[in-house]
Amino acid sequence: MHCVTAEVIHQEVVHGGYRVLQLRAPDLVPHVQPGQFVHVRVPHMEAAVLRRPFSVYKADGDVLQILYKGVGKGTRTMTFLAPGDTLSLLGPLGHGFPTLQPGNDPILIAGGYGMAALYLLARQLPVKGVAFFGGRSAPDILCVPEFEALGWDVRIATEDGSLGTAGRVTVLMDDWWAARSHDAAHVEAYACGPNGMLQAVAARAQQHDWTAWVSVDRNMGCGVGACLTCVLKTRTPEGDWVWQRSCTEGPVFDSRQIVWDAEGAS
Amino acid sequence: MADLQVSIGALKMKTPVMVASGTFGYGPEYAQLVDLNQLGAIVVKGIASEPTKGNPPPRTFETPSGLLNAIGLPNPGVEGFITEYLPFLRQHTVPVVVNIWGRTIEEYVAVARRLSEADGVHALEVNVSCPNIKEGSALFGTDLDAFTRVVEAVRAATTLPLIPKLAPNVADIGAFARAAENAGADGISLINSLPAMAVNIETRRPELGNGTGGLTGAAIHPFAVKMVWEAARAVQIPVIGIGGITNARDALEFLIVGAHAVAVGTASFTDPNTALDVTAGIADYLDRHGYPSVDALRGTLKWER
Ligand SMILES: Cc1cc2nc3c(=O)[nH]c(=O)nc-3n(C[C@H](O)[C@H](O)[C@H](O)COP(=O)(O)OP(=O)(O)OC[C@H]3O[C@@H](n4cnc5c(N)ncnc54)[C@H](O)[C@@H]3O)c2cc1C
Ligand SMILES: Cc1cc2nc3c(=O)[nH]c(=O)nc-3n(C[C@H](O)[C@H](O)[C@H](O)COP(=O)(O)O)c2cc1C
Numbered sequence A: 001m002h003c004v005t006a007e008v009i010h011q012e013v014v015h016g017g018y019r020v021l022q023l024r025a026p027d028l029v030p031h032v033q034p035g036q037f038v039h040v041r042v043p044h045m046e047a048a049v050l051r052r053p054f055s056v057y058k059a060d061g062d063v064l065q066i067l068y069k070g071v072g073k074g075t076r077t078m079t080f081l082a083p084g085d086t087l088s089l090l091g092p093l094g095h096g097f098p099t100l101q102p103g104n105d106p107i108l109i110a111g112g113y114g115m116a117a118l119y120l121l122a123r124q125l126p127v128k129g130v131a132f133f134g135g136r137s138a139p140d141i142l143c144v145p146e147f148e149a150l151g152w153d154v155r156i157a158t159e160d161g162s163l164g165t166a167g168r169v170t171v172l173m174d175d176w177w178a179a180r181s182h183d184a185a186h187v188e189a190y191a192c193g194p195n196g197m198l199q200a201v202a203a204r205a206q207q208h209d210w211t212a213w214v215s216v217d218r219n220m221g222c223g224v225g226a227c228l229t230c231v232l233k234t235r236t237p238e239g240d241w242v243w244q245r246s247c248t249e250g251p252v253f254d255s256r257q258i259v260w261d262a263e264g265a266s
Numbered sequence B: 001m002a003d004l005q006v007s008i009g010a011l012k013m014k015t016p017v018m019v020a021s022g023t024f025g026y027g028p029e030y031a032q033l034v035d036l037n038q039l040g041a042i043v044v045k046g047i048a049s050e051p052t053k054g055n056p057p058p059r060t061f062e063t064p065s066g067l068l069n070a071i072g073l074p075n076p077g078v079e080g081f082i083t084e085y086l087p088f089l090r091q092h093t094v095p096v097v098v099n100i101w102g103r104t105i106e107e108y109v110a111v112a113r114r115l116s117e118a119d120g121v122h123a124l125e126v127n128v129s130c131p132n133i134k135e136g137s138a139l140f141g142t143d144l145d146a147f148t149r150v151v152e153a154v155r156a157a158t159t160l161p162l163i164p165k166l167a168p169n170v171a172d173i174g175a176f177a178r179a180a181e182n183a184g185a186d187g188i189s190l191i192n193s194l195p196a197m198a199v200n201i202e203t204r205r206p207e208l209g210n211g212t213g214g215l216t217g218a219a220i221h222p223f224a225v226k227m228v229w230e231a232a233r234a235v236q237i238p239v240i241g242i243g244g245i246t247n248a249r250d251a252l253e254f255l256i257v258g259a260h261a262v263a264v265g266t267a268s269f270t271d272p273n274t275a276l277d278v279t280a281g282i283a284d285y286l287d288r289h290g291y292p293s294v295d296a297l298r299g300t301l302k303w304e305r
């Protein structure tokens, strides 16, 4: 974990309002594990006391990339960042995705920035499989050529039918599962996306006995485990529940550990 | 270089800059980012006699130059704290101040007694002012009699330096400061968060899971300066100034109006090294203005124009 001053190298618009921000952060990049995030102090936003969390999209050499969308005051301010600007970066933070158990069959499920959050994992996994990407409309589907170049079989669903199958990504998953031979290997799913998508993945993991790792999105304060803002409800072996910090014990959790009620996981 | 050492009763600190309760965890959380031994003291998150789960999320909400929180004092309980965190803290030279709270006077006394037997606790800060728990602890902060009783009871239960932390939402802060002094406190700290609320106009629901919470951060700093100034004038015991410190200037204001020391809270979230940057800035200021020590600057406010 480091707190560094990073220099903006480049920022470009991808599509659908998403942008890729490239930062020079040589002290931080070598430590990044797939699924971890960085906590960004957005410059020119002195009235904001909190940093903003972003998954690491790419981390190579001394360059770290974030893929983000302007949704509120912090992310909209970030759209003005230009080469040469500097910002404070805290990271890498959190527990990322565990590596695949030997013999398991990996699948990826992503929505929104989840496609970026899964990229490093997709690259690192020793075996490639099917990647299910979902979004509202064609511009929300990101990084497809990159995942395909890594050897993933990318299947797309958009709610308005403008790209791939019309409907939710779960339709694709259910079709894939129905067509799959039942003596095939144990499925290990990795997911990052809207909460409803994660919950749907968790339900299938429960039903079909998959292992599913989900990366949750909780509002964050400190990002390092001190403020207890980012908690979600998780089961204990004794049948009780406890709050766990998504910045520290997460953001990746075993889906069976999460108590998916309105209070704990919405 | 100016002498940065300060004392709150028997609590000796290398520098006047502490980190405030609830904003720095129990120590390990920031240890990779901040050299803990360079801090004046670590005030750990509030500890009660039994473990507590805390409030439902959302637990914090960002406001202009501020932060609204209703964490709800989750904690591992005094035994959990002693076994999980004290061994780590004992490996450091930084003084450890444990912030304690309870729902009843008996709970305050129990946690104070237990911590007094533990190795590695250097002082107790008594949280009477947390607005976020429902069982009525807030009364200890705003009712002068209840406040006096809890401070007297904890005083009788411990020989550790005792620092009641005052609630800001009272009419006469000087009266609470004096009550703490008369009850045998070694110092006082203030302010805790200000009772506050924010509403989401789309859902018409409160932004916090708990409904209401406490406001902290830069937005409350001028209010805190006035409270610290009033409290410091009312008592002889040392005062720790807390509220909205983001830089050395903010901290120096507290010292000039009479505080012996300060604590950095919310600003650690923005920048983990704020407390150490503030320390460096205070040292620089003292040197530039020819003050030989922190104590020499304390209470030098010039009132007349
Ligand atoms: C682990 C993690 C990884 C993330 N990775 C990415 C990513 O790779 N790309 C991307 O575009 N977005 C990502 N997000 C979401 C991103 O953090 C939010 O979009 C961003 O914080 C919104 O800030 P804002 O100032 O624009 O919004 P505002 O709504 O103006 O922010 C107000 C407050 O709410 C908090 N907040 C609001 N929405 C969120 C949210 N969804 N998650 C956490 N805090 C929130 C902010 O931190 C701030 O304190 C991630 C979130 C988490 C928790
Ligand atoms: C997230 C959070 C948790 C806090 N928890 C405690 C606590 O457990 N006990 C306590 O006495 N004060 C607690 N406080 C109050 C701080 O110690 C401090 O008094 C307050 O934040 C004002 O300082 P600041 O403006 O520098 O943050 C908490 C504050 C925040 C923001």
Ligand code: FES
Residues within 6 Å of the ligand: A219, A220, A221, A222, A223, A224, A225, A226, A227, A228, A229, A230, A231, A245, A246, A247, A248
């Ligand atoms: S964000 Fe502070 S504990 Fe997770």
